[in-house]
Amino acid sequence: MATSLTRFEDALVDHDCDVTRTSVAEFDGALADAVREPAVGVALDDQDLSLPAAVETDPTPAQLQAAASGVTPVAFAVADHGTVAIPSTATAVEPVSLYPDRHVAVVREEQLVPDTDAAFDELGPTLARERDSVIMATGPSATGDMGALVQGVHGPSEVHVVVVESEVTQS
Amino acid sequence: MSRSDDRQAKAAHIRHLLSTESETIHENTGHMNSERYRAIEGFDYDALRDEARAIKEDAIARLPELIEQVKASVEENGGTVYVADDAADANRYVEDVMADRDAETLVKSKSMTTEELDLNDHLGEAGYDVFETDLGEFVIQVAEEAPSHIVGPGLHKSSEEIADLFNAHFDPDEDLATAQDLTRFARDYLGERIREADVGMTGANFVVAESGTIALVTNEGNARKCAVTPDTHVAVAGVEKILPTVADLQPFSQIIAKAATGQDVPQYFSLLTPPVDSPTLDFDEPDVPITEQSGGGAEGDGDGDSGGSDARDFHLVLVDNGRFAMREDDELRETLYCIRCGACANSCSNFQHVGGHAFGGETYTGGIATGWEAGVHGLDSAGEFNDLCTGCTRCVDACPVNIDIPWINTVVRDRLNRDEAPSEFDFLVEGLTPDEEPGGLDPQKRLFGNVDTLAKLGSATAPVSNWIARTRPARLLVERVAGVDPRRDLPAFRRDTLRKWAADRDTATPTDAGREVVLYPDLYTNYVQVERGKAAVRVLEALGCAVRVPDIPASGRAPLSQGMVSTARERAEAVSEALTPHLDAGRDVVVVEPSDAALFRREYERLLSDEEFDRIAGNSYEILEYVYGLLENGADADALAAGEGQSVSYHSHCQQRTMDLAVYTEAVLSDREFDVRTSDQECCGMAGSFGYKSQYYELSVSVGAELADQFADAERVVASGTSCMEQLDDLLGPTRHPVELLDPAAE
Numbered sequence: 050m051a052t053s054l055t056r057f058e059d060a061l062v063d064h065d066c067d068v069t070r071t072s073v074a075e076f077d078g079a080l081a082d083a084v085r086e087p088a089v090g091v092a093l094d095d096q097d098l099s100l101p102a103a104v105e106t107d108p109t110p111a112q113l114q115a116a117a118s119g120v121t122p123v124a125f126a127v128a129d130h131g132t133v134a135i136p137s138t139a140t141a142v143e144p145v146s147l148y149p150d151r152h153v154a155v156v157r158e159e160q161l162v163p164d165t166d167a168a169f170d171e172l173g174p175t176l177a178r179e180r181d182s183v184i185m186a187t188g189p190s191a192t193g194d195m196g197a198l199v200q201g202v203h204g205p206s207e208v209h210v211v212v213v214e215s216e217v218t219q220s
Numbered sequence: 221m222s223r224s225d226d227r228q229a230k231a232a233h234i235r236h237l238l239s240t241e242s243e244t245i246h247e248n249t250g251h252m253n254s255e256r257y258r259a260i261e262g263f264d265y266d267a268l269r270d271e272a273r274a275i276k277e278d279a280i281a282r283l284p285e286l287i288e289q290v291k292a293s294v295e296e297n298g299g300t301v302y303v304a305d306d307a308a309d310a311n312r313y314v315e316d317v318m319a320d321r322d323a324e325t326l327v328k329s330k331s332m333t334t335e336e337l338d339l340n341d342h343l344g345e346a347g348y349d350v351f352e353t354d355l356g357e358f359v360i361q362v363a364e365e366a367p368s369h370i371v372g373p374g375l376h377k378s379s380e381e382i383a384d385l386f387n388a389h390f391d392p393d394e395d396l397a398t399a400q401d402l403t404r405f406a407r408d409y410l411g412e413r414i415r416e417a418d419v420g421m422t423g424a425n426f427v428v429a430e431s432g433t434i435a436l437v438t439n440e441g442n443a444r445k446c447a448v449t450p451d452t453h454v455a456v457a458g459v460e461k462i463l464p465t466v467a468d469l470q471p472f473s474q475i476i477a478k479a480a481t482g483q484d485v486p487q488y489f490s491l492l493t494p495p496v497d498s499p500t501l502d503f504d505e506p507d508v509p510i511t512e513q514s515g516g517g518a519e520g521d522g523d524g525d526s527g528g529s530d531a532r533d534f535h536l537v538l539v540d541n542g543r544f545a546m547r548e549d550d551e552l553r554e555t556l557y558c559i560r561c562g563a564c565a566n567s568c569s570n571f572q573h574v575g576g577h578a579f580g581g582e583t584y585t586g587g588i589a590t591g592w593e594a595g596v597h598g599l600d601s602a603g604e605f606n607d608l609c610t611g612c613t614r615c616v617d618a619c620p621v622n623i624d625i626p627w628i629n630t631v632v633r634d635r636l637n638r639d640e641a642p643s644e645f646d647f648l649v650e651g652l653t654p655d656e657e658p659g660g661l662d663p664q665k666r667l668f669g670n671v672d673t674l675a676k677l678g679s680a681t682a683p684v685s686n687w688i689a690r691t692r693p694a695r696l697l698v699e700r701v702a703g704v705d706p707r708r709d710l711p712a713f714r715r716d717t718l719r720k721w722a723a724d725r726d727t728a729t730p731t732d733a734g735r736e737v738v739l740y741p742d743l744y745t746n747y748v749q750v751e752r753g754k755a756a757v758r759v760l761e762a763l764g765c766a767v768r769v770p771d772i773p774a775s776g777r778a779p780l781s782q783g784m785v786s787t788a789r790e791r792a793e794a795v796s797e798a799l800t801p802h803l804d805a806g807r808d809v810v811v812v813e814p815s816d817a818a819l820f821r822r823e824y825e826r827l828l829s830d831e832e833f834d835r836i837a838g839n840s841y842e843i844l845e846y847v848y849g850l851l852e853n854g855a856d857a858d859a860l861a862a863g864e865g866q867s868v869s870y871h872s873h874c875q876q877r878t879m880d881l882a883v884y885t886e887a888v889l890s891d892r893e894f895d896v897r898t899s900d901q902e903c904c905g906m907a908g909s910f911g912y913k914s915q916y917y918e919l920s921v922s923v924g925a926e927l928a929d930q931f932a933d934a935e936r937v938v939a940s941g942t943s944c945m946e947q948l949d950d951l952l953g954p955t956r957h958p959v960e961l962l963d964p965a966a967e
């Protein structure tokens with residue numbers, strides 16, 4: 050749904066995120082532009098998409114802490130608010146999205162849900178049945194506690210979302 | 221301390237805050253307040269808050285059953301639930317967890333509930349290192365102060381003050397100056413603490429019974445880090461945080477950030493169902509891939525993900541500490557629906573000017589703090605600040621779960637009144653004050669609560685009574701006994717009351733009058749602001765109404781505002797009785813004083829039977845609301861005076877705005893060609909008796925001055941409420957009621 054995608058992109062910009070729309074064919078280049086090294090990541094579990102060797106996908110704590118970027122897949126994303134749903138997984142999506150200064154989230158257009166209602170349709174079974182955990186993250190971490198708004202507080206100061214358009218809408 | 225000393229001490233404390241913390245807290249809360257308005261504009265806030273409210277009501281009603289369900293869910297997930305009776309019990313449990321895990325340090329994300337428990341002090345005394353990682357909490361911890369706001373504990377501190385604090389405390393290589401510097405410094409310092417910590421502690425904004433999920437609402441990433449980095453996670457939450465299902469989270473996820481800070485959604489709405497699958501992070505083994513780390517704690521079950529949930533230890537501490545008693549208390553129960561968004565503080569003019577270091581108790585701050593403090597720490601803690609709620613009701617519009625915060629304040633005030641020891645001055649006010657209250661009530665409250673009797677007496681003997689009241693000995697006496705501030709002009713009671721004027725007129729009631737109207741002779745319009753009453757009568761008549769001004773007793777607003785609920789109820793019943801024949805005859809009731817109009821339509825619900833309330837509420841109107849209705853129904857607007865483009869600055873009354881009644885005044889004045897500009901200030905700061913009280917005079921003037929600033933260049937100022945008129949009279953010169961602008965007999 051192109052409208053959902055456009056809404057998602059607008060909302061991301063409203064919430065101070067960077068966004069790149071790309072295709073399966075162009076993904077490697079788009080990702081390379083979004084990532085700053087040193088980078089850590091979590092393998093994408095996607096037939097068509099993979100992370101380059103420069104992204105360390107089984108990081109140590111030292112690498113995690115030193116990384117400038119953390120690249121992760123997401124569970125799903127919410128178009129209306131520019132929110133990405135970050136799952137807690139044994140593959141460490143949560144810390145990889147949290148510790149580096151820049152979170153690069155890879156979102157398939159098919160993973161977009163339009164709004165909060167739809168998000169809760171996803172969350173209901175995930176939390177209640179699977180007993181999983183999900184962070185609904187919207188924009189970079191921030192605080193006003195020091196007297197003015199500052200981004201990058203115990204979390205990324207930059208969020209870059211790479212959205213891979215579905216092949217269907219492209220044709 | 222005598223009452224008069226007490227008042228002086230309170231005045232001094234407020235004066236101190238006005239000259240220190242006020243500016244920063246005002247800027248911050250004012251900003252969040254206007255952001256909230258922006259965020260909810262064009263959004264169906266009311267539908268969502270009704271939904272949120274219903275979920276909370278149901279959850280609190282089913283609390284015992286839900287606690288059992290949470291226990292079962294968390295245990296199924298591999299965690300532990302402990303229900304702590306009180307602070308000592310909760311603290312003991314957390315200390316045991318620390319000992320069991322061989323822990324030395326604990327990192328915390330923000331939790332007001334642990335503030336309530338004094339957990340940090342307890343763990344500190346037991347020899348543990350505790351670090352607050354929320355930057356606001358961290359500032360407060362370093363400064364060794366108490367939070368000044370439920371959401372932003374350090375909202376009273378400016379960047380410069382925090383920089384001075386950090387430079388002195390940490391002595392960094394280079395002095396810190398900007399918010400950026402400070403944030404970076406605190407983040408790096410605390411980042412290290414988080415990486416080293418043995419135990420991570422979070423609060424919980426919500427706890428889901430069906431899944432054992434805890435929801436955390438944050439903008440910083442600290443709660444996420446505290447929850448997932450160490451292998452042990454302890455979450456502490458009041459029992460009232462439980463919601464039945466995941467789906468129940470939805471309205472709250474939409475509403476909480478809007479109400480709190482005016483954000484559409486928070487940066488992080490974290491839904492953790494611990495123990496979580498993320499591997500723990502052991503920075504002591506920096507070169508072992510995190511997916512292969514042992515996780516330090518419990519043994520894995522051999523399924524391969526030894527660094528994940530199997531290595532994690534999770535404890536949910538649910539705290540009672542008075543909440544079950546609140547649940548049984550018909551008046552305090554509503555407090556348990558509170559989601560601690562801070563909107564009631566941000567929307568409160570008094571709070572904006574003094575912050576939580578005056579407007580707060582041991583732990584909680586702002587309007588709802590009265591309910592929380594009375595429930596968890598006891599009446600005395602609530603009594604410290606309860607009077608700062610003037611009942612303006614602006615928070616009622618703001619609260620995302622529709623809590624009647626002013627009512628909770630009124631009820632607690634009533635309980636405090638009943639707790640008072642008899643005073644040496646009781647004999648002085650006893651004869652003057654035919655109220656229903658116990659002896660020992662503060663003479664200040666008693667005086668203002670019985671202002672109707674004073675008005676009657678003062679009017680009967682005016683102008684002599686006014687002269688006497690202004691003499692030095694009389695002023696000294698009222699100051700000493702009742703704490704009436706000498707810097708305020710006392711209202712001058714008129715001998716020629718509105719009722720007398722109306723009775724003496726020989727206007728023939730038009731026989732073909734479209735409507736018969738009772739103009740309610742409220743205390744202020746009848747005895748003090750008589751001109752606005754006359755204007756109201758003439759305006760109604762010009763629009764074809766037959767108007768009568770019968771003898772109907774005082775509304776009960778004055779005693780209610782002093783927490784004298786029984787007296788207020790008795791007055792409400794008398795009003796109801798006096799209005800009955802008029803209502804039977806099909807007459808509409810029109811009210812000039814907005815605080816009484818609001819009373820008839822809002823608080824009477826608490827004081828009268830449903831039937832009596834519905835009848836009065838359904839047939840009473842604020843004067844310009846009624847005029848608007850008449851014009852809409854074809855009355856001839858040209859019968860009223862016209863503005864010819866004259867510009868008018870209008871301050872609507874706080875309670876009138878909460879009842880959504882201000883728009884009618886604006887519409888009618890615009891219709892009559894006045895160029896109307898309305899103030900956006902929540903309250904004028906006078907609020908009935910509040911601005912007369914010596915301990916609050918300076919705060920009242922500080923709030924009023926902000927409004928006066930808005931109107932500094934105004935040609936003509938109008939205000940609906942008596943209090944607002946008195947405040948603006950004092951600060952800007954003569955102020956009139958909007959109906960006076962429409963008076964066809966006006967020159």
Ligand code: SF4
Nearest residue numbers: 558559561562564619
């Ligand atoms: S009473 Fe309402 S407005 Fe105040 S903090 Fe609680 S939820 Fe928010």
